[in-house]
Amino acid sequence: MGINNVLLFLGGLGGTEVILILSVILLFFGAKKLPELAKGLGRGIREFKDATKEIQHDIENSVKDDSNTTK
Template sequence: MNLFVIAGMIGPWQIVIIVFVIVLLFGGKKIPELMKGLGQGMKEFKKATDLEDKDKDKDKESMDK
């Protein structure tokens, strides 16, 4: 149990190392493109889930009538 608690904590040095490795792997110019793609993907996912929720609400309203 104690090992899980220690391993689950991320400190500032771990974040610095992770960022450094990401920059080494992808390069400084590629990272903004990756983040832009990630943001667009999240936006599309949110839009799809919102549409799905609206469709469920419409179906529920039509069943109630």
């Protein structure tokens, strides 16, 4: 299931193109840097999700406060 989501994200790329891209990334960054890059990417995505949840929570609270004050 996880690989399907990744392939859907990549759009119309075929298997050969994905392997070529991954090979170039491996050559460019090296095997030692890839885990560090993935870790940093994961942290960035987590921070983005946390920020969006916080903003959504703030908006919901302000809507609730506005509806309570208008009654």
